[in-house]
Amino acid sequence: MPEQKLYIADDNSEFADYLTTVAVRLGWTVEVCKNGNELLELLLGEGGPAVVLVDINMPEKDGIEVIEGLSEIDRPLRFRFMTGGADAPMLAAKLMARARNLSVGRNLYKPIPMETLKRVLTEEWEELLVMGSSSNLPA
Template sequence: MQKLYIADDNVEFAEYLAHVATRDGWEAEICSNGLKLLEKLKKGDEPALLLVDINMPHMDGIEVISGIAALNRPMRLRFMTGGGAPSMEAAKLIAQARDIDVGDNIHKPLSRDFLRDVLKTEAVALAQMQAQSL
């Protein structure tokens, strides 16, 4: 079972993502901000996909990059926002500069079919990542 962490302060949206992912065989955990995401990430070591909102209270998507980069765990990251693309593009470039595996950005709202396509793509990428680490 693939592991998914959703960091988003919009509870309904995060629950929607988790519901779709769970139905597709993912184990999903919801975090309301970047601090909670980092706490949960430190407790595991299995490969994981992170869906991270750019705009959150306490620690946003850009601020969480340093904490993610410090973890020794196979991860893929996708940034999300319902706002403008420049902040997501900046976050993606910063994460890539820190050697974090980053997929395409996600613009909210998103359809169930789009999310399912993202999850399929990321499942393949995580499997490849795990095979390389063996």
């Protein structure tokens, strides 16, 4: 079974620390990025299945701009967009991601309760394993 890999892209370091702490306690390996440029660099530079939590509102490159750079990435990824703000940018991000055939789960609204986060990580990993079993991913 591949390692449970989680990428968190959020410029709020306290919130990213919270997400990291919960995920690590559940056995995940976590990479935190403060903006979309860092996220794209990591996603392009590494391989294997991963869950990606992306804040819509970030400096340098926001969640919507990140989607535009994802077309070059060839690995099984599941995305969840997060916001503490308005719905419209998240809906736009989700539509854009789906139009590019990215695998996107339901949107997340900050603050994310711990039980919700645990459930989301479990659900997303199961989705990745299903995606992987239909491709050439080692199970």
